[in-house]
Amino acid sequence: GENVEQHPSTLSVQEGDSAVIKCTYSDSASNYFPWYKQELGKRPQLIIDIRSNVGEKKDQRIAVTLNKTAKHFSLHITETQPEDSAVYFCAASGTSGSARQLTFGSGTQLTVLP
Amino acid sequence: SAVISQKPSRDICQRGTSLTIQCQVDSQVTMMFWYRQQPGQSLTLIATANQGSEATYESGFVIDKFPISRPNLTFSTLTVSNMSPEDSSIYLCSVTGPNTGELFFGEGSRLTVL
Numbered sequence: 001g002e003n004v005e006q007h008p009s010t011l012s013v014q015e016g017d018s019a020v021i022k023c024t025y026s027d028s029a030s031n032y033f034p035w036y037k038q039e040l041g042k043r044p045q046l047i048i049d050i051r052s053n054v055g056e057k058k059d060q061r062i063a064v065t066l067n068k069t070a071k072h073f074s075l076h077i078t079e080t081q082p083e084d085s086a087v088y089f090c091a092a093s094g095t096s097g098s099a100r101q102l103t104f105g106s107g108t109q110l111t112v113l114p
Numbered sequence: 115s116a117v118i119s120q121k122p123s124r125d126i127c128q129r130g131t132s133l134t135i136q137c138q139v140d141s142q143v144t145m146m147f148w149y150r151q152q153p154g155q156s157l158t159l160i161a162t163a164n165q166g167s168e169a170t171y172e173s174g175f176v177i178d179k180f181p182i183s184r185p186n187l188t189f190s191t192l193t194v195s196n197m198s199p200e201d202s203s204i205y206l207c208s209v210t211g212p213n214t215g216e217l218f219f220g221e222g223s224r225l226t227v228l
Contacts, residue, residue: 032215034217036217042221043206043219043220043221043222044157044206044217045219046217049214049216089156089157102217104157104158106155106156107156
C-alpha cells in the first residue's frame with residue numbers, strides 16, 4: 001500500500017519568513033495530493049490540493065509543488081503569520097473521492113514566532 | 115461543503131466500558147469514514163461505513179472492538195468497546211464532498227480512558 005513520509009516533524013519560523021514542508025510517497029499510481037491544516041483542538045481542514053496533471057498550484061500565500069518523477073510534493077507558505085501556526089498533514093490518494101485510498105503523513109507542527 | 119456534527123465532543127470513561135459516538139451530516143452521503151487520532155499523531159482510518167451494508171474495516175481494526183452502525187444516508191455511530199487507556203484518542207467522523215473529493219471532518223470526540 002501507499003506510504004507517505006513527511007518532514008520536518010516540527011518547524012519554527014519568524015513571522016514574515018517562508019515555511020516549506022515536504023512529503024514523499026511510494027505508490028506511483030497516486031494522483032491526488034491534499035494538504036490539511038489542524039489548529040489546536042480543532043478539526044483538520046483542507047487548505048490546498050493538487051492533482052497529478054499539474055506541477056504547481058497557488059492560492060494566495062500558499063503553494064504546493066509536485067514532482068511525480070521523484071514522487072514528492074511540498075507545501076510552501078510565504079509571509080507567514082502567527083495564525084499559520086498549526087499542524088499540517090500531507091496526504092496521497094489514488095482516487096480523490098475515496099478516503100480508503102487516502103494515506104496521511106505524520107504531520108508537521110509549524111510555529112510562527114512573532 | 116458538508117456540515118458534520120459529532121457527539122459527545124469529549125468524555126472521560128472507565129476501563130472496560132463502552133462508548134458510542136454519533137455523527138450527523140447535513141446532506142446524504144454514500145460513505146462515511148471514521149478516523150482515530152492518537153495524541154500527537156496523524157490520522158488513521160478505522161473503517162468506512164456504508165448505508166445498507168456492513169462497514170469495511172482497515173487493517174488492525176475489528177468489528178468486535180469498533181462496531182459501526184449506518185442506519186441511513188446522514189447518520190452513523192461508532193462504538194468503542196471494552197475500552198482501555200490505549201483507546202484514549204480523538205475519534206473523527208468524515209465524509210467526502212460531492213464535487214471535489216475533499217474530505218470534511220467533524221469536530222471530533224476526545225475520549226480519555228482511565
